[in-house]
Structure formats: structure tokens, C-alpha cells
Amino acid sequence: MATQIFRRSRTLIQKNLPLLLGSAFNKSTFFTSTFQYSGVPFVNPATFFCFSRFESTKAEARLNIQNYVSEDENNNQGIDFPGGKVAFTSEMRFISDSDHKRVPCYRVLDDNGEITKFSNYVQVNKEMAVKMYSNMVTLQTMDIIFYEVQRQGRISFYVTSAGEEAVNIASAAALAFDDIILPQYREPGVLLWRGFTLQQFADQCFGNTSDFGKGRQMPIHYGSNEHNYFTVSSPIATQLPQAVGAAYSLKMDGKSACAVTYCGDGSTSEGDFHAALNFAAVMDAPVIFICRNNGWAISTPVEEQFRSDGVVVKGQAYGIKSIRVDGNDALAVYSAVHTAREMAIREKKPVLIEALTYRVGHHSTSDDSTKYRPNDEIEYWKMARNPVNKFKRWVERNGWWSDKDEMEIRSSVRKQLLEAIKLAEKEQKPPLEDMFKDVYDQLPSNLKEQERQLRETIKKHPIDYPSDVPL
Amino acid sequence: MSSNYVKRFGGRWVSLVSHRPFSTSSSIQKDPSHQSFKSLNLFSAINQALHIALESDPRAYVFGEDVSFGGVFRCTTGLADRFGKSRVFNTPLCEQGIIGFGIGLAAMGNRAIAEIQFADYIYPAFDQIVNEAAKFRYRSGNQFNCGGLTIRAPYGAVGHGGHYHSQSPEAFFCHVPGIKVVIPRSPRQAKGLLLSCIRDPNPIVFFEPKWLYRLAVEEVPHDEYMLPLSEAEVIRQGSDITLVGWGAQLSIMEQACLDAEKEGISCELIDLKTLIPWDKETVEASVKKTGRLLISHEAPVTGGFGAEISASIVERCFSRLEAPVARVCGLDTPFPLVFEPFYMPNKNKILNAIKSTVDY
Numbered sequence: 001m002a003t004q005i006f007r008r009s010r011t012l013i014q015k016n017l018p019l020l021l022g023s024a025f026n027k028s029t030f031f032t033s034t035f036q037y038s039g040v041p042f043v044n045p046a047t048f049f050c051f052s053r054f055e056s057t058k059a060e061a062r063l064n065i066q067n068y069v070s071e072d073e074n075n076n077q078g079i080d081f082p083g084g085k086v087a088f089t090s091e092m093r094f095i096s097d098s099d100h101k102r103v104p105c106y107r108v109l110d111d112n113g114e115i116t117k118f119s120n121y122v123q124v125n126k127e128m129a130v131k132m133y134s135n136m137v138t139l140q141t142m143d144i145i146f147y148e149v150q151r152q153g154r155i156s157f158y159v160t161s162a163g164e165e166a167v168n169i170a171s172a173a174a175l176a177f178d179d180i181i182l183p184q185y186r187e188p189g190v191l192l193w194r195g196f197t198l199q200q201f202a203d204q205c206f207g208n209t210s211d212f213g214k215g216r217q218m219p220i221h222y223g224s225n226e227h228n229y230f231t232v233s234s235p236i237a238t239q240l241p242q243a244v245g246a247a248y249s250l251k252m253d254g255k256s257a258c259a260v261t262y263c264g265d266g267s268t269s270e271g272d273f274h275a276a277l278n279f280a281a282v283m284d285a286p287v288i289f290i291c292r293n294n295g296w297a298i299s300t301p302v303e304e305q306f307r308s309d310g311v312v313v314k315g316q317a318y319g320i321k322s323i324r325v326d327g328n329d330a331l332a333v334y335s336a337v338h339t340a341r342e343m344a345i346r347e348k349k350p351v352l353i354e355a356l357t358y359r360v361g362h363h364s365t366s367d368d369s370t371k372y373r374p375n376d377e378i379e380y381w382k383m384a385r386n387p388v389n390k391f392k393r394w395v396e397r398n399g400w401w402s403d404k405d406e407m408e409i410r411s412s413v414r415k416q417l418l419e420a421i422k423l424a425e426k427e428q429k430p431p432l433e434d435m436f437k438d439v440y441d442q443l444p445s446n447l448k449e450q451e452r453q454l455r456e457t458i459k460k461h462p463i464d465y466p467s468d469v470p471l
Numbered sequence: 472m473s474s475n476y477v478k479r480f481g482g483r484w485v486s487l488v489s490h491r492p493f494s495t496s497s498s499i500q501k502d503p504s505h506q507s508f509k510s511l512n513l514f515s516a517i518n519q520a521l522h523i524a525l526e527s528d529p530r531a532y533v534f535g536e537d538v539s540f541g542g543v544f545r546c547t548t549g550l551a552d553r554f555g556k557s558r559v560f561n562t563p564l565c566e567q568g569i570i571g572f573g574i575g576l577a578a579m580g581n582r583a584i585a586e587i588q589f590a591d592y593i594y595p596a597f598d599q600i601v602n603e604a605a606k607f608r609y610r611s612g613n614q615f616n617c618g619g620l621t622i623r624a625p626y627g628a629v630g631h632g633g634h635y636h637s638q639s640p641e642a643f644f645c646h647v648p649g650i651k652v653v654i655p656r657s658p659r660q661a662k663g664l665l666l667s668c669i670r671d672p673n674p675i676v677f678f679e680p681k682w683l684y685r686l687a688v689e690e691v692p693h694d695e696y697m698l699p700l701s702e703a704e705v706i707r708q709g710s711d712i713t714l715v716g717w718g719a720q721l722s723i724m725e726q727a728c729l730d731a732e733k734e735g736i737s738c739e740l741i742d743l744k745t746l747i748p749w750d751k752e753t754v755e756a757s758v759k760k761t762g763r764l765l766i767s768h769e770a771p772v773t774g775g776f777g778a779e780i781s782a783s784i785v786e787r788c789f790s791r792l793e794a795p796v797a798r799v800c801g802l803d804t805p806f807p808l809v810f811e812p813f814y815m816p817n818k819n820k821i822l823n824a825i826k827s828t829v830d831y
Contacts, residue, residue: 180579182575211612212611212612212614213610213611213612213614214612216609216610216612217610221610223610223611223612223614223615224614225611225614225615230578230611230615231607231610231611231612231614231615233602233603233606233610235598235602235603238571238598238599238602238603240571241567241568241570241571241572241574241575241599242571242572242574242575242578242603243575244568244571244572244575245571245572245573245574245575245576245577245578245579245583246575246576246578246579247575248572248575248576249575249576249579249580249581250579252557252558259575271565271567271595272567272568272571272598272599274565275563275565275567275568275571276568276571278563278565278568279562279563279565279568279571279572282562282563283560283562283572434612437613438608438609438612438613439608439609439648439649440608440649440651440673440748441608441616441618441672441673444701444748445701445748445751445752446748446749446751447748
């Protein structure tokens with residue numbers, strides 16, 4: 001039976017060879033795999049995850065064979081539909097609204113920070129591990145101090161990354177510097193990893209003359225061309241279709257790099273999320289979508305956000321490989337992103353990563369999350385599932401980190417940051433002319449006129465305007 | 472397929488997020504008088520401009536719904552065959568995806584020429600245009616820009632387009648600092664202005680008068696040329712009243728000018744061409760001369776761009792005005808199919824307004 005199936009399938013594959021080689025490959029996979037009812041679990045990490053240059057193409061071909069072969073006697077018949085052949089079945093079967101089992105979550109470290117048995121992962125050496133841990137601690141310290149500075153009224157706003165340090169730092173560590181980042185707003189760790197200095201973070205938050213954004217945006221809207229990190233904008237999910245365009249450019253330029261874009265669980269309800277996934281698949285764009293499913297979109301829990309099994313299952317409908325990963329396990333995030341990057345660049349295809357994590361802090365400094373979620377839930381994620389502590393246990397177990405190191409880094413980062421904040425606060429605000437620049441490449445006549453009029457008004461009523469903006 | 476890309480483009484290595492010195496269109500204008508001319512309609516002129524844009528810049532891309540086979544208005548005919556399907560391609564039917572993709576492509580230093588099939592369908596992309604494209608340079612402190620983005624969209628009445636194939640949504644975009652809005656009136660204008668838009672270092676919405684795609688035929692210089700942005704043009708000299716318009720409406724206004732002339736009224740007609748940032752000075756100079764102003768556009772009168780022109784000119788020319796500013800525009804209804812002839816700001820509506828303004 002098996003050989004017979006294979007033979008028949010091979011004919012089908014040969015018949016469809018032009019399709020398989022072309023961009024329609026995605027479509028044919030899509031059509032045939034939805035045809036299966038309960039089928040194989042969405043992704044089997046064990047087979048999917050293979051370090052000797054994955055055999056994913058082979059694996060897909062095998063998947064195709066299975067799909068074309070139906071136990072139904074009608075299996076030789078089908079529609080030659082544009083986009084690929086679809087087999088007929090005499091059975092009226094609706095595809096289920098969900099799989100019986102939720103897609104499992106890939107992890108490497110258990111809750112004690114020990115590597116789980118049989119786990120496949122990309123090795124992280126001492127130097128990398130220590131750098132990752134140090135960056136996680138730095139991010140934590142930034143959160144604590146900037147949050148306080150906001151509470152003191154010295155900056156207008158802040159957003160913490162608490163609970164999501166592993167997604168931030170481990171994903172950044174797994175990428176190359178040439179990869180283009182299109183962030184949402186809760187990924188400052190990626191920029192930190194790329195060398196954005198504490199002073200630069202502080203300058204942005206204070207909107208002073210050294211802020212790359214010239215004081216025009218709220219705190220935490222970082223961006224740096226030199227770090228290949230696109231400037232944050234507040235609307236969610238808008239960066240996702242843009243990342244596809246950036247990825248397409250990288251592909252057309254023959255670069256060995258990909259675009260990487262981040263979003264949260266709330267973003268997946270936006271039209272831009274669906275536009276981006278569909279475009280990425282159709283355009284064969286080397287882009288990695290990293291969704292930080294942190295359970296809450298401000299006060300909206302995931303149960304009120306979608307009915308699907310989270311985010312990971314949305315990939316397949318668009319023809320995109322996807323994986324669900326423990327976002328609080330730095331080694332799992334590192335391995336998944338590292339592997340996704342290789343796949344994206346080699347295969348010129350998008351990858352979707354759903355990182356299960358938790359927003360331990362409030363949405364922002366303008367939010368009080370105890371109004372809508374239980375304290376013990378926050379405490380559980382803050383303590384028992386803390387991604388920084390978990391990674392620390394692993395690093396310590398390897399003998400790469402001591403209490404002395406811990407004390408040293410925490411006090412050193414704290415000192416540097418307080419110094420940076422002091423300087424940033426003292427530094428001048430950007431000059432008034434920066435208000436009119438960069439709307440266009442050159443100042444148009446209406447803005448010249450408005451600037452002239454404004455300056456006349458300021459002369460008459462200087463008291464109406466902030467004195468710290470140089471005129 | 473993907474390995475082809477690598478082969479074809481593998482040799483080049485430019486900085487990842489490049490800041491290419493895009494030409495500034497206002498400073499370049501080739502004199503078209505010494506070139507060979509060819510009689511072309513508007514869609515063919517657009518097509519020529521796109522050919523030139525793709526030919527002259529290997530980092531230029533044309534994409535949108537159905538552009539691959541030539542587009543529903545034939546503007547992209549032959550481009551995919553000539554430049555390949557990786558530079559001229561269909562996209563899924565998703566306007567926000569098209570513009571978002573275009574912004575990302577442009578931000579990497581490419582010229583992204585996106586087509587929205589009808590201006591009536593541009594609204595799903597409104598957020599990407601208004602919140603993203605328009606603010607990209609400003610919000611990043613000029614760290615990034617998407618100046619290479621040009622959005623082409625056919626707009627306006629066509630005689631049988633009803634609600635969703637007739638709209639003139641230019642005013643929505645004229646309220647957005649950071650983008651430019653450009654509308655050509657004829658084939659020659661279309662070719663020169665589109666090339667300027669594509670090469671301008673700012674994101675631009677370029678509305679094409681679809682009624683004129685086949686109807687308007689003009690001698691068009693064969694070679695490449697660019698027409699300046701943010702410069703209005705006096706296309707007919709006159710002394711009694713200034714008429715301001717853009718796009719397809721100008722030909723209606725011109726007919727009204729001819730009829731008015733028969734009755735002894737001398738009309739000056741101005742094509743605004745770029746709606747933002749617009750050339751106030753040319754309109755102001757004309758109104759100071761004539762003392763009267765009439766604005767005409769197809770879009771509904773309330774909140775239309777005519778209101779902005781009217782307010783600005785009243786501010787600048789109040790003491791020189793001899794009559795209230797007249798607006799002859801679309802009515803404040805959705806674009807109505809069988810009532811289109813009633814809705815439209817036609818020749819006689821304009822003529823009546825000219826006469827009552829002159830006789831005020």
C-alpha cells in the first residue's frame with residue numbers, strides 16, 4: 001500500500017512540478033493541507049528543528065504526498081483549480097474550528113533553569129550568555145529607574161518591558177546587526193543589544209537636543225538609522241506591512257539579511273497584521289514576525305481578542321511557517337529566532353513566531369492594571385515565571401555568573417543610568433526651528449510663513465511659551 | 472525563483488537603509504521645446520513616465536492590484552514584460568498592505584510606485600498614508616524617510632461610475648502635513664508631473680483624472696522631462712476674474728471661460744497642479760490683478776480644498792476683492808449615478824457664477 005501510495009503521489013508531484021517550483025508552491029500547500037481534517041499537529045518541533053540545514057523542503061514535499069493521497073476512492077479525481085489541484089471527497093466534512101490539542105510551546109529551559117531532556121536548541125556560549133544576561137539586567141534596571149523618573153514627573157510617559165526581557169534580549173541576540181528591525185514599542189531591549197547607549201535612551205525620554213527624534217515624539221519612541229532600528233510609532237501593527245516591504249528590498253538587493261518586526265497579541269486583530277502576513281507569504285519576503293503574546297492588550301485579555309489557539313495557528317492559513325515558543329525562556333527564544341532567521345534568508349520566506357510571555361508591568365505609566373487583572377496573576381508571572389531569574393539560574397549553573405557579578409552589574413548600570421538621566425535632563429531642548437524641519441525634505445512656503453508669524457507672536461507674549469526651548 | 476534574485480542582484484552591495492540623494496523636482500525642468508513630440512492620450516503618457524522611471528532607476532518598483540497585466544486602465548501595460556515580475560507585480564487586494572509595503576520598500580532607499588486601483592478605494596490605506604508615510608521623516612528626526620513612495624490613484628467622475636468609481640478624495644489628504652498631493656490636467660502634464668513625483672524625496676499622492684485617460688490627447692515630448700511641483704500655472708490670461716482648478720475640471724472651466732469671453736468677460740485660468748504645498752503666490756498675484764476669484768472642483772463643496780483656497784486668498788487679498796469668492800463644486804451628496812449630470816459643477820454652473828461674480 002505504502003509504495004503504491006508513493007508511486008501515485010509521485011506522479012501527482014511530477015505533474016505539479018512547475019507549480020511546486022514557482023511561487024504557487026505556497027498556494028498548493030495551503031490548499032492541500034486544509035483539505036486534511038484533524039491531520040498532523042501543526043508543527044512538530046522535533047522534526048521541524050534540525051540543525052544540519054533543515055530538510056524543510058523535503059519535509060514539505062512529503063507533506064504534499066500525504067495530502068494528495070486520500071483514503072477516499074475518489075482520490076484520483078480533483079479540480080485543477082487556479083493555484084493548485086484540489087482533490088474531491090465524497091465525505092461532507094467541515095474543518096474543525098480548532099485542533100483538539102493546543103499547539104505546544106517550545107522550550108529549552110524548565111522552570112528551574114535546567115535544560116530539558118531531549119531538547120533541540122542552538123548552543124549559546126559563555127560570552128554570549130553573559131552578554132544576554134547582562135543586557136536583561138540592564139533592561140530591568142532601565143525599567144525601574146525610568147518608571148520612577150516618570151513618577152517623579154521628570155518625564156511625561158514610560159512603558160516598561162518587565163516580564164518580557166527574554167523576548168527582547170534573546171531575539172536580538174539571535175539576529176545579525178544587518179537585519180532590519182521594525183519594532184512596536186515594547187522592544188527597547190533589541191535596541192539596547194545593538195549598542196544604543198543609556199545616554200541615548202535618556203536623551204530620547206527627555207526629548208532634548210541630542211534625541212534623534214528632535215523631541216517630537218513621546219518618550220520610548222526610539223529609533224536609530226545607524227542601528228537599523230526603525231523609529232517607533234504609536235499606532236499598533238502599522239510596522240508589519242512595512243516590514244514586508246523592507247524584507248522585499250533586502251531580497252531584491254541579494255542581502256543575507258532579513259527584516260524582523262514585533263507586535264503584541266492585540267495587534268493581531270488589526271487589519272495590518274493580516275495584510276502583512278498575506279503579503280509576506282505572497283511576495284516570498286524574508287521577514288520574521290515576532291508576536292509577543294503577553295496576555296493583555298491594555299485591559300483586554302486574549303480571550304476577548306481572538307477565538308483561535310493564540311497567534312501561532314494564524315500563520316498556516318497564510319502559508320507561513322510558524323512556531324510557538326516560551327517567551328520567558330531565553331534559550332528557546334534564541335534558538336527559535338536564530339533558526340527562523342536562517343530559514344527566512346535561505347528560503348526567502350516569512351516566519352511567524354508566537355512568544356508566550358506576560359506583561360508584568362502596567363500597559364504604560366498612564367495605566368493601572370490592578371483595576372482589571374488579579375494581583376496573584378501578576379505576582380505569579382513576576383516571581384515564579386520570571387524570565388530573568390530563570391536564565392540566571394542556567395548561567396549560574398554553568399559557573400558563568402556569581403553573586404559578585406550580579407552586584408557589580410546592578411550597581412554599575414544604576415550609576416551609569418542616573419548619570420545619563422542627570423545629563424539628559426540638563427541638556428537643552430531642541431531649537432524652535434526643529435518644529436518646522438523634516439515635515440518635507442525642504443521647508444515649503446507655508447511653513448516659512450507660519451514660523452515667521454509664530455516668532456512674532458513669541459516676541460509679543462514670551463510668557464506663553466516654554467522658556468527652555470531655544471528660539 | 473529566489474536564487475534568480477540573488478544571481479541578478481547579488482553583485483550589488485549598498486548600505487542597508489540608504490539615504491539616496493533623490494533629485495528635488497522643483498530644481499529640474501528640461502525644456503521640452505527641442506524634443507520630438509508624439510500624440511498621446513493620458514494613460515499612455517502615464518505609461519511612458521513609468522517606463523522611464525523603471526528604466527532610469529534599477530531600484531524603482533511598480534505594484535498594486537492587477538498592475539501586472541497592464542492594469543484596469545492600461546497604465547502599466549508592458550512594464551512587467553520589460554522589467555520583470557520582480558519589479559512590476561500584482562499585490563493581494565489590500566490597500567493598507569499595498570501602502571504599508573510601499574513605505575517599507577521606500578524606507579530602504581527604493582522608489583516605490585504604488586497603484587490604488589480607484590481613489591474611492593484608498594480609504595483602507597488612510598492610516599498608513601496619514602499616520603505612517605506622512606510622518607515618517609518628521610517622527611524619526613530625519614533618521615528615516617519614505618520619500619521614494621508615490622501613490623497613483625485614478626480619481627473623479629467618469630460618466631457612469633456611481634458612488635465608488637467617481638470620488639475625488641483629495642481634500643482628505645490636503646489636511647496632512649508631510650505628503651504632497653498632485654493632480655495633472657493633461658497627458659503632457661501627467662508625464663512630467665508623475666516623473667517629478669516619483670523622483671521627489673517626499674511621499675506623494677498622485678491623483679489621475681480617469682475621465683481623461685483616453686479622452687485627452689496631446690502632443691507629448693517623447694524624451695524624459697520633469698515639471699516642477701508646488702508651482703501653479705496660468706493657462707489662460709485674463710483681467711476680470713481668476714478661476715482656479717485642477718485635473719479634469721480645468722477643461723470644463725476652460726469652456727466656461729470661452730463662453731464668458733463671448734459675453735465680454737476676460738477670465739484668467741490657473742491650474743494649481745500641486746494641492747499641498749500649494750502655490751499661493753501665483754493665485755494671490757492673479758486675484759490682486761482681477762479682483763475676483765472662482766474655485767471649482769468635483770469633490771463636495773463642504774470641506775473641499777476650494778474652502779482652503781478661498782480662506783487663504785481672502786486673508787491675503789481682502790482689500791482687493793470686488794466680490795465674494797465663488798465656489799462651483801460637487802454637491803454635498805454621495806456621488807450619485809443617475810443624477811451625475813445634476814451633481815457635477817458643469818460649464819453653465821461655472822458660467823453663471825462667473826457672471827454673477829463679475830456683476831456683483
